[in-house]
Amino acid sequence: MKQGLLSALFIARKDLRTEFRTKEALNASVSFALVVLVLFSFAFDLGRDEFYDISGGLLWLVYVFAGALIVNRSFIREVPNDCLDVLIASPMPAWSLFLGKVIASFVLLMIVELVSLPVYGLLNNIHWVDSFWPHLGLMILATWGITITGVAFSAVTVNVRLRELMLPVLHYPMLIPLLIGAMQISTALLKGDGGDLSADLRLVVVFDAMFSALSLYLIEFILVG
Amino acid sequence: MDLNQTYFFYGYSAAWLIVLGFILILIRRGQQINSELQRLKALVEDKDK
Amino acid sequence: MRDKTIYTLGISGTLLLLYNLHTILMVLPDEAAQGTIGKMLLIHAPAAIAGMTLYFVAVAYSIMFLKTKNFAYDSAAVAVIEVAQVFTLINLVTGSIWGHIIWGIWWTWDARLTRQFMCFMLYLGYLLMRPALNEATQRATISAFVAIFAAADIPLVWLAIRVHDARTQHPGPVLETGTLDPAWRIPFLISWIAFMLIGSALAMVRVRQENARREIDSLRRELHAI
Amino acid sequence: MSAIAADGVWKYFGDYPALRGATLEAPPGACVALLGRNGAGKTTLLRILANLSRPSKGEVTVFGESARDEKVRAKIGYLGHGIGVYDDLSAYENLILFGQLMNVPDTKAAAEAALERVGLTRVRDGFAREFSRGMRQRLAVARAFLHNPEILLLDEPFTSLDDRAIAVLHELLRDALSKGATIVMSTHQIREAMELATQVALLERGKIVHSGPRTDEMLGDPGWLYRKYEEKPK
Incomplete structure (x- = not known):
């Protein structure tokens, strides 16, 4: 168990190091998020108060689109030179390889989110500073859900033809409960009206717990044919 | 017939048509699969010799 | 033998279904509040229930495949999911037509409409992905994985929508609330049984095709090996 | 006890049996050359031995223990078709990573030693993507030998190597054999393999049809075994 967690950290560090060297996924994802943000301001010509009503929804749309670019790379990184074979043949269990990849994608997506949040606030005149800390908590929870399911599907689609197209087709419908919860909480936080968010929060947490358990348990079947 | 009944009729026909459409898809796919199977079987037999 | 069973x-x-159609058209009186269109219920709701039943049958097959690696379960799972998609589509289309008359719109983001639509989308991904995988064992394993994920997601979709179902226009589920007119119960049940029978026949045809497809994959490998 | 053994291994891809009850035993210190035509199942068998794929039926044991055991995998070195190193990591970083994953006690020393052995010490901080084809292959060889595996599984090791890499690999293999390691390798380069091999196994249509010590006949005439089995119809 301890060795497995350690191996997961090695994998995560390797993924992050190669990503920071090439910045392939990161650059694409950040610039994509920024383009979407600019497009939103054209698509929704709303007053300030009206914009607040949909602010959480738009924010999570940006995040989930950016996330697709990040998780897509996760297992594809191992395809050149057949590196995946070497990782699977090593003594670490399949779940720790998977967990390492999830951690790396999680960190990358969090970076993209933290970069786009101030830009989002700036462009749309949204106050995000006051609610930053609870919002960060929500981002951590929901981003975990996005990455763990996303990386699981990345593992699934790594051998599929047209994998770049297949991944969102499988991933987005699955994310809907998580996104509904996260969007509601975000909107409430940005607007600054508390209300009872426990049901939404529970939804996000249950999603995280359930899919973390399922994917860590089932990933062995996928990786070792 | 008023609109209410017309749409009732549409609804029931839609249900039947969807099932029928699926059956047609099944038949067409079945034919494709069969011809592919025959083609490959012939190829394998030829190559075996 | 198999042919006979299917027929x-x-x-x-x-x-x-034809007998039921006769009952619905000739015997049953129109629904008091909605007129003839109210009878849409007798095809709309049974289709939804049949679809749901089959989705959960499919996840059982998928789990069985992962446990046993027996391809019979994989074929059964994909067959059942495809048939379930057909029933969910019937449910969505009849519901939409019904809604056009009663609510005046084709579609509304009502709780249960959204749920059915989401189920349809979840399994559409499953069906689209399958042909993109060349190797039968991999295809079956990955499909089982996706089917289990999709099935695990359904209760969450349910929950998510329940949290925010302020806009629902749908009447309560007729079976749970017991508001179904006793005279309608038998035709309702018959519809469901008829759907399950037709569904099983279609699924059996689909299972055969899936088996044939695996044989094709196997022949391709054999050709490659010779 | 065999160092690595496959006992009645079947592997289905869908309905197609790529392996049909293959049984292979490699005693400790042996070098088994796994021969067979394309599509006979060599790669499939090696992947199963390396735990990259699960047998549908049958079992693989390593020193009597089930190969599914994670500790057992640390004893195995695998060199497949791909080189299995990351282009965006330096040679040294690559080896450190694999050393950590393989639970090598002193990763740094092991990485340095491995670089030394394949003659890449001077370019240890160069990225794998900047290397020439031959250097990349030597790095792959260093990676496979990094943890001094007791069992080496090599899938067509000589096929894509350049001359220098072949020489390096030969030397490493001989060295490993002298230290008592066990080697199973599939190959088309029969002449090269025969020099090292102590045992020869012929895989045909998913079955081991011949398995035994390498004889001098084979060394002199590499096609001998194939001809012997082509003559009698199965």
Whole structure:
């Protein structure tokens, strides 16, 4: 168990190091998020108060689109030179390889989110500073859900033809409960009206717990044919 | 017939048509699969010799 | 033998459906509040229930495949999911037509409409992904994985929508609330049984095709090996 | 006890049996050359031995223990078709990573030693993507030998190597054999393999049809075994 967690950290560090060297996924994802943000301001010509009503929804749309670019790379990184074979043949269990990849994608997506949040606030005149800390908590929870399911599907689609197209087709419908919860909480936080968010929060947490358990348990079947 | 009944009729026909459409898809796919199977079987037999 | 079973199931299902159509059209009076269109219920709701039943049958097959690696379960799972998609589509289309008359709109983001639509989308991904995988064992394993994920997601979709179902226009589920007119119960049940019979026949045809497809994959490998 | 053994291994891809009850035993210190035509199942068998794929039926044991055991995998070195190193990591970083994953006690020393052995010490901080084809292959060889595996599984090791890499690999293999390691390798380069091999196994249509010590006949005439089995119809 301890060795497995350690191996997961090695994998995560390797993924992050190669990503920071090439910045392939990161650059694409950040610039994509920024383009979407600019497009939103054209698509929704709303007053300030009206914009607040949909602010959480738009924010999570940006995040989930950016996330697709990040998780897509996760297992594809191992395809050149057949590196995946070497990782699977090593003594670490399949779940720790998977967990390492999830951690790396999680960190990358969090970076993209933290970069786009101030830009989002700036462009749309949204106050995000006051609610930053609870919002960060929500981002951590929901981003975990996005990455763990996303990386699981990345593992699934790594051998599929047209994998770049297949991944969102499988991933987005699955994310809907998580996104509904996260969007509601975000909107409430940005607007600054508390209300009872426990049901939404529970939804996000249950999603995280359930899919973390399922994917860590089932990933062995996928990786070792 | 008023609109209410017309749409009732549409609804029931839609249900039947969807099932029928699926059956047609099944038949067409079945034919494709069969011809592919025959083609490959012939190829394998030829190559075996 | 298999042929006979398929025909028996299919024909008896169709006959039941025709008999039921007769009851619905000739015997049952119009619904008091909604008129004739209210009878849409007798095809709309059974289709939804049949679809849901089959989705959960499919996840059982998928789990069985992962446990046993027996391809019979994989074929059964994909067959059942495809048929379930057909029923969910019937449910969505009849619901939409019904809604056009009663609510005046084709579609509304009502709780249960959204749920059915989401189920449809979840399994559409499953069906789209399958042909993109060349190797049968991999295809079956990955499909089982996706099917289990999708099934695990359904209760969450349910929950998510329940949290925010302020806009629902749908009447409560007729079976749970017991508001179904006793005279309607039998035709309702018959519809469901007929759907399940026709569904089983179609699924059996689909299972055969899936088996044939695996044989094709196997022949391709053999050709490659010779 | 065999160092690595496959006992009645079947592997289905869908309905197609790529392996049909293959049984292979490699005693400790042996070098088994796994021969067979394309599509006979060599790669499939090696992947199963390396735990990259699960047998549908049958079992693989390593020193009597089930190969599914994670500790057992640390004893195995695998060199497949791909080189299995990351282009965006330096040679040294690559080896450190694999050393950590393989639970090598002193990763740094092991990485340095491995670089030394394949003659890449001077370019240890160069990225794998900047290397020439031959250097990349030597790095792959260093990676496979990094943890001094007791069992080496090599899938067509000589096929894509350049001359220098072949020489390096030969030397490493001989060295490993002298230290008592066990080697199973599939190959088309029969002449090269025969020099090292102590045992020869012929895989045909998913079955081991011949398995035994390498004889001098084979060394002199590499096609001998194939001809012997082509003559009698199965």
